[in-house]
Amino acid sequence: MTDQAEAGDGSGTAAHRLTTRETAERLGVKPETVYAYVSRGQLSSARAPGGRGSTFDAAEVDALARRTGRREPASPAGEPAFRTGITLIESDRYYFRGVDATELALRHAYEEVAEWLWTGEMRTGMRFEAPAEALAAARRAVGALPAHCGSTDRLRVAVVAAATTDPLRFDLSREAVLGSARSLIPTLVAALPAAAGDDGAVAPGGAGLARQLWPKLTARPADEASVHVLDTALGLLIDHDLAASTLAARVAASAHAHPYAVVSAGLGVLEGPLHGAASGLAHRMLAEVLERGGAAPVVADHLRAGRRVPGLGHRLYTGEDPRAATLFALLAKVPRAAPALAAARDVVTTTARHAPLHANVDLALAALSVSSDMAPESGETVFAVSRTAGWIAHALEEYGERPLRMRPVGHYTGPRPPQPLPGATGTRPQ
Structure with a gap:
């Protein structure tokens, strides 16, 4: 590459160049491997100003990372870390796509915050609606469960039932996934039984998700202040970086599981006493x-x-x-x-x-x-319904990454082979 090409196209805008160290970090390899890529013609380099070391075109490095599958950097604590543009937590605050999450949740309905998380667009007045077929299947499945089942049990069953009614669930295009998400979340809420003692009244048509969820949590009549607290709680809990359930959801998405399966993976982890419960x-x-x-x-x-x-x-x-x-x-x-x-x-x-x-x-x-006279597990229900939108956001992000990239290598601690075959404990059938 010539010096002129390295400097740019002559318009005064320099191409983004990376040092060898930066290139190695972006690719997740050692510096020696970077030069191996150069020798194999997979990457081009140019001498750095002053003749010390080489520089590499950032766009070309990113293209190579997509082809070879970049490894994510480790966190300062040595834990796995994954690139995400959804949630940032720093200085005792947290942000959804760069916007203060608490301000978003206070000023916007849950559905609007979900849309912001999914699309980066604020769609004021957004409402989600449950498809009749999916809702009927989910209600039948939930209704067949024993009375002692918890809300997360019901939500898991409702997700599976709703999935069976969606023939497009294997379409992982962005719009298809968003369509599934917008129908799944209200289906989950509507499939839950009303709180004990509730008179059977339902939220009016077009009501926000918080008002639909309220009678599922308590028999106490809804008032505006309390529903606003619930709606804000739903917005606050949508995502919180790579929590355990979110990591499980991303692993499922990495295997190109459909969005219903991604949500099922998240729900499976959420029920633990150290998380949603x-x-x-x-x-x-x-x-x-x-x-x-x-x-x-x-x-x-x-x-x-x-x-x-x-x-x-x-x-x-x-x-x-x-x-x-x-x-x-x-x-x-x-x-x-x-x-x-x-x-x-x-x-x-x-x-x-x-x-x-x-x-x-x-x-x-x-x-x-x-x-609000809710059952003890009501907080878990709020958590699960809310976080469904976050799992979908992470699935959308993960679908754009290299498939099956989350494949750690086990550190084997068992006996070294070869070991003798175990002794017989009974008579082999004739």
Whole structure:
């Protein structure tokens, strides 16, 4: 490559050049491998100014990365890291496509935040609608489950049932995936049974997803302030970088699983007590605090039993979880939430005597569910419905990557071969 080509086309705009080290990092290889690519004609180089080292065209390097499959860089802690343009968490804040996520959730309905996450466009007034065939199948499947099943069980079954009615589910084009997502999320909500004691009333046609979800969570009549808290919670929880369930969803998408299967993978991980189910533990704790008249004996019981106090601390935030702060502020405007909020503050204050832990979103979800007479698992339901949109966003991103790139190599620790065949424990059938 000539110096003129290296400098650009003469218009004053220089081509983006990378050093050998930068090229190796982008390709996920050693510097020696970069020069091997050059010798094989897979990559061209030019001498750096001053004759020290080589430089490489960034576009050509990216094209090679797509052909060969780039390896993602490791995080500073040595954990796997994957490039994503969806969510950034830094300085005790988090952002959806560069926009403050708490501001988005406060000012826009859940469906609008989902569209922003999927498309980078704000589509005001967006509403999702469940197709009749998918909804009928999902309701039949959910209705056949035992009465004791939890909401996540019902959601998993509803996803599978809805998938069977969508002949286009294997179309992984962007518009097809978005079409499936816009129909799946309201189908999941509508397939859930109404809360015990509900009079069977349904949200009016065209109602937002939060208002559709409310009667599935509580028999208490919906009021605007409470529905706004629920809608904001849905918006806040849509995504949170590569949480465990999101990583599972991306692994499924890496294998080009259809979006329903991606959501199923996410739901399978979400049910763990350290993830989506954590708010249920916080709900039971707050209920006990209210019953016993203070947090001290409840916190003491948790610590005496060797259990962590639910709803406190987050590995990604040094201060209070911004999602929790946002929901607490909204709940402060709901008069009946005052006792639950006081109980939550009591838990934080009591625990702070020996551990400087701040409230996380699970404690805020618990304050919402306790004050609204919801079941303990309601926070998990909100989490699952909301995060479905995030899993779809990550699936869309992953479909554009090299397939099956998430294939770690096992570090074998078993006995070294060859080992003798195991001895017979019975008589071989004749």
